[in-house]
Each structure stands twice: as C-alpha cells, then as structure tokens.
Amino acid sequence: MSVLLNEAKAMQDKLSWFRREIHKKPEVGMDLPITTAFVKEQLEKHGLKVDQIIDCGLSVLIEGGKPGKTILLRADMDALPLAEESGEEFASEFEGKSHGCGHDMHAASLIGTAILLDKHKDQIHGRVKLMWQPGEETFEGMKAMIAAGIMENPSLDAALDLHVDASSPVGVLNFxxxxxxxxxxxxxxxxxxSGCHGSMPENSIDPLNVAVQIYNAIASMRFREIKSSEFLAMSICSISSGSSFNIIPDSVEMRGTMRTYNPAIRDYVVGRLEQITKEVSSLFRAEGSLEIVSSAPTISNDPEMVDKVLGYLEDFGMDFERDPSFRLPASDDFGYVARTVPSVMFFIGCKPDGLEKNLLHNPKVVFDERALPIASALMAHCAMKWLEEHA
Structure with missing residues (x-):
C-alpha cells in the first residue's frame, strides 16, 4: 500500500465525520453558507490558507518545495432539491433537500486530499490548487469560479476531477x-x-396545437437527421399551459434537455431547435422562441493524460476494476475547465455491499464511505505524480 493511501485510510473516521456533517445540512444552487463555512473551518484547522473567491466558493493553493507546473483538483458542494429517504442516521435535516448526487463525498474527500498534500508539500514539484464550488447542478458554479480567477494566478497546466459512482462497488474506478x-x-x-372559448377554436391561434407539432418535429429530427450511431438524448420534460376545461390558452411553455458527446451534433441540434420552434410556430400563425437556460460542455478526458494516470496507478496500492470504454451519459460543469487544459475525470465506485440497485439522484441512494480515503489519496497521488513528471 502506498504511503498516501495508508495515511488516507488512517483518516477514515475523520473523513466520514466531514462527510456526515456536510450531508446533514444540504444546500442547493449557489447559496451554500453553512457548507462553505464548514469546509473552510476544517481546512483552516489543519493549517491551510483558504481563499473565499466567491460567496460560496473556496480555493487552496499548496506551494511545493520544488519548482514546477500547476494542477487543479476540483470538488463540488451543492445538494439536490430532493427529499431524502436513505434511512441513514445522519440523513438530511433540511426538508426537501439532500445530497443525492454525492457532492458531500466529493467535498469531504478533497479536504482529505488537501491535508495529505500539505503534509507532503516538500516533495511536490510546483503547485496544487484545490477548489470547492457551488452550483454544479445548475451549471453556474464553475463559470463563477472561472470568472473569479480560479484558472489564473497561477495559471493552470492540468486538472483532475472525481465523481462518486453509486452503482458500482468500492474498487471500481472508471475513466x-x-x-x-x-x-x-x-x-x-x-x-x-391567441386564446378563446373552447367551443370556437376557429377564433383562436391554438398554442397547444403548435406545441404538439413542435414536439413531433423534434422527434422526427432526432431519428431522420442524426446518425443512429451518435448518442443524442432529446427530452421534452415539461409542457405548461392553460388550466380550464373550456378556454384555449394564449401561450405554452415547453422545457427540455439535450445531451450528446459530440460538440458538432450539439451545435447542429441547437440550431435546428431554434429553427423548428420559430418556423413551425409561424406556419400555424403563432410566435415561437427558444432560450438555452443553462448548459455545460462535454468533459473530454485528455488521451495522453489518461495514459499517464494509468501508469501512476501502478504504484498506488490498489488494483482497480476498470472499463476502458466507459462513458457517463450525464453532464458536469467541470467541462468548462476540461475544454481549456488537459484534464481527467474519474468515476469512483461507492455502492455499499449487498445492494442490487443504488442510483444517483434517487431519494434512497446511499454511499459506502470506504471510498472516501481512496478518493483522497487518489487525487493527491495523481497530482504529485503528474507534477513530478512534468517538472
């Protein structure tokens, strides 16, 4: 077992306590005052200088004892607007909010990483910048951290990120x-x-009829304009309109999401969505508009950096189970960093033994805390190895 992994496992109780304190008081979006204060307090208790670069975003810079480059390690801290049904003794104390995506695990494990790196800073070539952000679920947090300078002073040369995988057991590491x-x-x-009485539809410009035509046009576009070999998820998830039995409403709002791994497909589909919305509406004498409310780019793991990380794991002290073709059909605003500097995102198993089904964003999801020290040591180990190799 490597020194870092051994030291991290010795912190198991401490890391679990960090995680449970964060878990009990989940906060959503960009406003995380309790969580931010707790993470900052624990870092400062361990002698680390913390910069609060936005209201609920933190950074720590660890200067190594030797010259070199700078690598970023990232964690998110925000929870979900989801009532918890996990049955854990330390379950959410806040009604309608929970850490169903495991960001409490991320925040706690990165505190552990910071403690490990600070202990071994004389051996570090260059600098490690660590960050704790709000607003990942709303795709706002990383943009705010970047605007506040997280990628500058010093500028970044590489980055690592880690997300828990509630569906895979401890010992699985996918990237x-x-x-x-x-x-x-x-x-x-x-x-x-234009609405009117439901008995006289000829006097209306029925927006619900237009919405149906747009829905069908989007479905047709997906299967007639995009290759079947391309992953593209197109979902209209909400249609909001009138509330009466006998009144044709004036307007309709449709909300949906689009996911793809291919940036070219993304650009094409966004253009077609706007065209379909406007032109189908016009065809039926209505007016239509499209707004992209929030977005996040693809996280593309740098191929050369992936190869290097595979080498670093040889002396980490664990034999991970890994699927080299694994991809995650979900999104994360770490993509704003990954499109700028060479990056790798890990997906680390934390499904408790004996569970057949355990899903993120589910009210019953639970996490195996044995993954915490592994995550802490993994990030520290890979950061130190990368900096040493690129000194």
Whole structure:
C-alpha cells in the first residue's frame, strides 16, 4: 500500500465525520453558507490558507518545495432539491433537500486530499490548487469560479476531477479517453398564440396545437437527421399551459434537455431547435422562441493524460476494476475547465455491499464511505505524480 493511501485510510473516521456533517445540512444552487463555512473551518484547522473567491466558493493553493507546473483538483458542494429517504442516521435535516448526487463525498474527500498534500508539500514539484464550488447542478458554479480567477494566478497546466459512482462497488474506478460525459443544454420554448372559448377554436391561434407539432418535429429530427450511431438524448420534460376545461390558452411553455458527446451534433441540434420552434410556430400563425437556460460542455478526458494516470496507478496500492470504454451519459460543469487544459475525470465506485440497485439522484441512494480515503489519496497521488513528471 502506498504511503498516501495508508495515511488516507488512517483518516477514515475523520473523513466520514466531514462527510456526515456536510450531508446533514444540504444546500442547493449557489447559496451554500453553512457548507462553505464548514469546509473552510476544517481546512483552516489543519493549517491551510483558504481563499473565499466567491460567496460560496473556496480555493487552496499548496506551494511545493520544488519548482514546477500547476494542477487543479476540483470538488463540488451543492445538494439536490430532493427529499431524502436513505434511512441513514445522519440523513438530511433540511426538508426537501439532500445530497443525492454525492457532492458531500466529493467535498469531504478533497479536504482529505488537501491535508495529505500539505503534509507532503516538500516533495511536490510546483503547485496544487484545490477548489470547492457551488452550483454544479445548475451549471453556474464553475463559470463563477472561472470568472473569479480560479484558472489564473497561477495559471493552470492540468486538472483532475472525481465523481462518486453509486452503482458500482468500492474498487471500481472508471475513466476513459476522449468524451467522457455528455454536454447538456436545458432549453425553454415559448409559444404565443391567441386564446378563446373552447367551443370556437376557429377564433383562436391554438398554442397547444403548435406545441404538439413542435414536439413531433423534434422527434422526427432526432431519428431522420442524426446518425443512429451518435448518442443524442432529446427530452421534452415539461409542457405548461392553460388550466380550464373550456378556454384555449394564449401561450405554452415547453422545457427540455439535450445531451450528446459530440460538440458538432450539439451545435447542429441547437440550431435546428431554434429553427423548428420559430418556423413551425409561424406556419400555424403563432410566435415561437427558444432560450438555452443553462448548459455545460462535454468533459473530454485528455488521451495522453489518461495514459499517464494509468501508469501512476501502478504504484498506488490498489488494483482497480476498470472499463476502458466507459462513458457517463450525464453532464458536469467541470467541462468548462476540461475544454481549456488537459484534464481527467474519474468515476469512483461507492455502492455499499449487498445492494442490487443504488442510483444517483434517487431519494434512497446511499454511499459506502470506504471510498472516501481512496478518493483522497487518489487525487493527491495523481497530482504529485503528474507534477513530478512534468517538472
């Protein structure tokens, strides 16, 4: 077992306590005052200088004892607007909110990484910058951290990120070359027609009829314009309109999401969505508009960096189970970093023994805390190895 992994496992109780304290008080979006204060307090208790670069975003810079480059390690801290049904003794104390995506695991494990790196800073070639961000679920947090300078002073040369995998047991570590997560575009379509009494539809410009035509046109576009070999998820998830039995409404709002690994497909589909919304609406005498409400780019794992990380794992002290073709059909705003500097995102198993089904974003999801020290040591080990190799 490597020194870092051994030291991290000795912190198991501490890491579990970090995680449980964060877990009990989940906060969503960009406003995480309790979580931010807790993470900052624990880092400072261990002698680390913390910069609060946005209201609920933290960074720590660890200067190595030897000259070299700079690598970023990232964790998110925000929870979900989801009532918890895990049955854990330390379950959410806040109604309608929970850490169903495991960001409590991320935040806690990266505190452990910071402690390990600080202990071994004399051996570090260059610098390690660590960050804890809000607003990953809304794709706002990373953009805010970048605007506040997380990628500058010093500028970054590489980055690592880690996400828990609730569906795989401890000992699984997936990361593959190239596109690893999908891009995401969450969109709002607005259709403006003209309402009237339901018995006289000829006097209306029925926006619900237009919405149906747009829905069908999008489905047709997906299967007639995009190769079947390309992954593309197109889902209209909400249609909002009138509330009466006998009134044709004036307007309709449709909300949906689009996911793909291919940036060219993403650009094409966004253009077609706008065209379909406007032109189908116009065909039926209505007005239509499209707004991309939030988005995140694909995380593409740098192929050369993936090869290097595979080498680093040889003396990490664990034999991980890995699927080299694994890709994650979900999205994450770490993509804003990964498109700028060579990066790798890990997906690390944490499904408790004996569970057949355990899913992220599910009210019953639970996490095996044995993954915490592994995650802490993994990030520290790979960061130190990469900096040493590129000194």
């Amino acid at each position: 593959s070359k190239g596109p690893f997560t999908t891009s995401a575009d969450n969109y709002l379509m607005k259709i403006k027609g």
